[in-house]
Amino acid sequence: MTNAPTAPTWAAPTAVGPLDSTVEVPGSKSLTNRLLVLAALADGPGVLRGALRSRDADLMIAGLRALGTGITESDVPGTLHVTPGPAPVTGAEIDCGLAGTVMRFLPSVAALAAGPVRFDGDRAARVRPMAPVLTALHALGVSVTGPGDDFPTHLPFTVTGTGSVRGGTVDIDASASSQFVSGLLLAAPRYQQGLTLRHIGTTLPSLPHIEMTVATLRDVGVTVDDTRDGLWRVEPGPISARDVRVEPDLSNAAPFLAAALVAGGTVRIPGWPARTTQPGALLPGILTRMGGTAEVSGDILTVTGTGQVRGVDLDLHAAGELAPTVAVLAALADSPTRLRGIAHLRGHETDRLAALAREITRLGGQAEETRDGLVITPRPLHAETFRTYEDHRMATSGALIGLRVPGVEVEDIATTGKTMPEFPSLWQRMLGAGV
Ligand SMILES: O=C(O)C1=C[C@@H](OP(=O)(O)O)[C@@H](O)[C@H](O)C1
Ligand SMILES: C=C(OP(=O)(O)O)C(=O)O
Numbered sequence: 001m002t003n004a005p006t007a008p009t010w011a012a013p014t015a016v017g018p019l020d021s022t023v024e025v026p027g028s029k030s031l032t033n034r035l036l037v038l039a040a041l042a043d044g045p046g047v048l049r050g051a052l053r054s055r056d057a058d059l060m061i062a063g064l065r066a067l068g069t070g071i072t073e074s075d076v077p078g079t080l081h082v083t084p085g086p087a088p089v090t091g092a093e094i095d096c097g098l099a100g101t102v103m104r105f106l107p108s109v110a111a112l113a114a115g116p117v118r119f120d121g122d123r124a125a126r127v128r129p130m131a132p133v134l135t136a137l138h139a140l141g142v143s144v145t146g147p148g149d150d151f152p153t154h155l156p157f158t159v160t161g162t163g164s165v166r167g168g169t170v171d172i173d174a175s176a177s178s179q180f181v182s183g184l185l186l187a188a189p190r191y192q193q194g195l196t197l198r199h200i201g202t203t204l205p206s207l208p209h210i211e212m213t214v215a216t217l218r219d220v221g222v223t224v225d226d227t228r229d230g231l232w233r234v235e236p237g238p239i240s241a242r243d244v245r246v247e248p249d250l251s252n253a254a255p256f257l258a259a260a261l262v263a264g265g266t267v268r269i270p271g272w273p274a275r276t277t278q279p280g281a282l283l284p285g286i287l288t289r290m291g292g293t294a295e296v297s298g299d300i301l302t303v304t305g306t307g308q309v310r311g312v313d314l315d316l317h318a319a320g321e322l323a324p325t326v327a328v329l330a331a332l333a334d335s336p337t338r339l340r341g342i343a344h345l346r347g348h349e350t351d352r353l354a355a356l357a358r359e360i361t362r363l364g365g366q367a368e369e370t371r372d373g374l375v376i377t378p379r380p381l382h383a384e385t386f387r388t389y390e391d392h393r394m395a396t397s398g399a400l401i402g403l404r405v406p407g408v409e410v411e412d413i414a415t416t417g418k419t420m421p422e423f424p425s426l427w428q429r430m431l432g433a434g435v
Contacts, residue, residue, distance in 0.1 A: 010413035012402020018265030027052040027246035039082035044241035090115025104179035108187035114163030120156035167191025175201030188234035212277035250280020264307035272301035279319035317341030324393040350389035383407025
């Protein structure tokens with residue numbers, strides 16, 4: 001984390017009264033990027049409807065295109081037609097940007113190519129953990145090389161396949177990211193022997209995201225056995241082409257729903273799925289514990305708040321994506337909060353524990369890092385630039401503080417383009433300020 005000169009700032013609007021707003025959030029990043037990978041590996045052309053268009057989704061589309069997949073968008077925004085190529089193209093260059101899903105999901109696809117595929121990404125991406133995916137591919141007989149003599153543990157790296165992957169059994173430590181597991185499972189049906197994957201680490205974050213991977217594989221006809229904790233068996237076999245609708249991104253709904261607690265009033269999110277593997281499904285329970293009320297009626301989630309927020313003691317290991325929103329809610333609460341189980345956030349877009357502690361403190365709050373989380377003690381906050389460290393969820397968190405604290409400026413609001421380019425206009429519209 002540096003003290004580099006700050007990017008242009010965005011004046012976060014302050015709420016002038018209770019909210020009464022319905023917010024349509026775009027498609028899920030996690031589902032869009034899984035469904036794109038599976039469509040690219042499928043046995044025929046498929047369609048995604050309601051897909052996310054954002055930097056992470058566009059990087060996935062570009063990466064799959066570079067590997068030989070045909071992807072076109074129809075006149076209906078978010079409707080993507082995917083035509084698998086005969087085999088992943090060799091010599092491709094994949095830009096992962098800062099997208100964990102691209103850097104962790106595409107190496108196992110590139111391994112199916114008969115030649116080298118080179119991966120790189122943003123400067124900030126070059127510190128995100130990669131080693132478990134790369135050592136697993138190596139153990140499965142795929143060549144993985146870095147720019148130096150040492151085996152690579154981070155971007156950049158080159159995956160060189162032979163046109164097919166044997167597959168088999170491999171152990172990995174996925175305590176730093178569930179995406180290591182998801183990335184290997186997604187391509188596994190195309191490996192000759194499928195894959196038996198065993199997690200050998202002490203903790204496993206973001207289990208709902210692994211369940212999402214298993215569910216999306218089963219939806220395309222793949223047999224997956226996940227009956228034993230920390231062990232997954234994917235049988236080899238065809239991936240069926242599908243016409244699928246992507247759920248709204250429930251994690252991106254988090255700052256809007258949290259706004260109802262901070263400003264008081266009501267925020268509704270339509271398209272809330274009755275059943276989902278998205279970790280955002282935990283939001284109604286979390287926001288209720290923090291002083292709101294939450295009710296699902298039909299497919300609309302309605303959250304109502306009073307402007308008073310309660311502190312919580314919360315283990316977020318299943319839903320680390322929600323931590324930035326919950327942390328700033330905690331800074332605006334009337335009692336202390338302890339967040340646990342989220343040590344792996346240190347390997348996200350930035351070291352999120354350090355970034356949150358630092359920015360909450362700079363605004364006058366009290367936030368301390370623990371071994372696996374944060375302790376936040378509410379104090380009066382003051383106007384300041386909220387720095388975002390190229391992290392979209394830091395940016396939406398800064399906006400949330402700004403609802404209550406006049407004069408907050410959010411650095412580099414454009415970083416929300418990673419998963420929600422329309423965030424600033426949706427936020428203004430939620431406040432009734434037009435766009
Ligand atoms: O598989 C996915 O789509 C994701 C898994 C999670 O990663 P980690 O397990 O690294 O937290 C989550 O935080 C990320 O935003 C998306
Ligand atoms: C951790 C996140 O992203 P990524 O998919 O890049 O890991 C996130 O969106 O909170």
